[in-house]
């Protein structure tokens with residue numbers, strides 16, 4: 001921990017180490033490179049990580065794995081799932097959840113970050129904060145105001 005703290009906030013290397021030892025992929029389906037095992041493997045991983053005297057370790061792994069990767073694997077399009085999940089569960093990319101806003105914490109109905117479609121792109125407009133892994137993330141799942 002002392003070395004990790006001196007080197008900054010080593011999200012990337014922590015996920016890579018866990019991925020290398022096969023600790024991230026167990027509950028994900030075999031078609032994405034997982035083992036298709038029970039979610040209890042993730043619970044045990046979190047229990048063990050909680051023993052490290054630094055709360056941020058469990059939090060960064062839970063956000064990347066149990067919130068964002070699980071959400072994407074379940075609800076993402078085939079293109080997104082096949083391009084992100086195999087790398088995410090090897091710890092090769094960092095994923096983050098952009099939900100909270102200055103005026104919307106627990107109250108998701110107050111979110112006002114939104115998107116407009118511009119040709120084949122989506123342009124986001126708004127402000128998010130308190131985002132775990134944000135400075136290190138390769139990809140984000142955004143919760144946005146419903147447009148239409």
Ligand SMILES: Cc1cc2nc3c(=O)[nH]c(=O)nc-3n(C[C@H](O)[C@H](O)[C@H](O)COP(=O)(O)OP(=O)(O)OC[C@H]3O[C@@H](n4cnc5c(N)ncnc54)[C@H](O)[C@@H]3O)c2cc1C
Pocket residue numbers: 059063096097098099100104105106107129130131132133
């Ligand atoms: C360590 C950490 C990591 C985080 N990581 C992320 C992240 O990765 N991505 C992200 O998007 N956000 C993240 N957050 C932000 C987190 O999601 C918000 O802090 C959380 O949603 C609560 O919002 P808030 O702080 O604005 O509190 P509020 O929503 O303003 O709530 C304040 C208080 O009011 C109570 N309350 C709220 N609504 C009601 C109600 N209707 N009735 C009764 N009581 C109510 C709450 O229980 C709480 O006690 C993180 C926060 C922490 C502390």
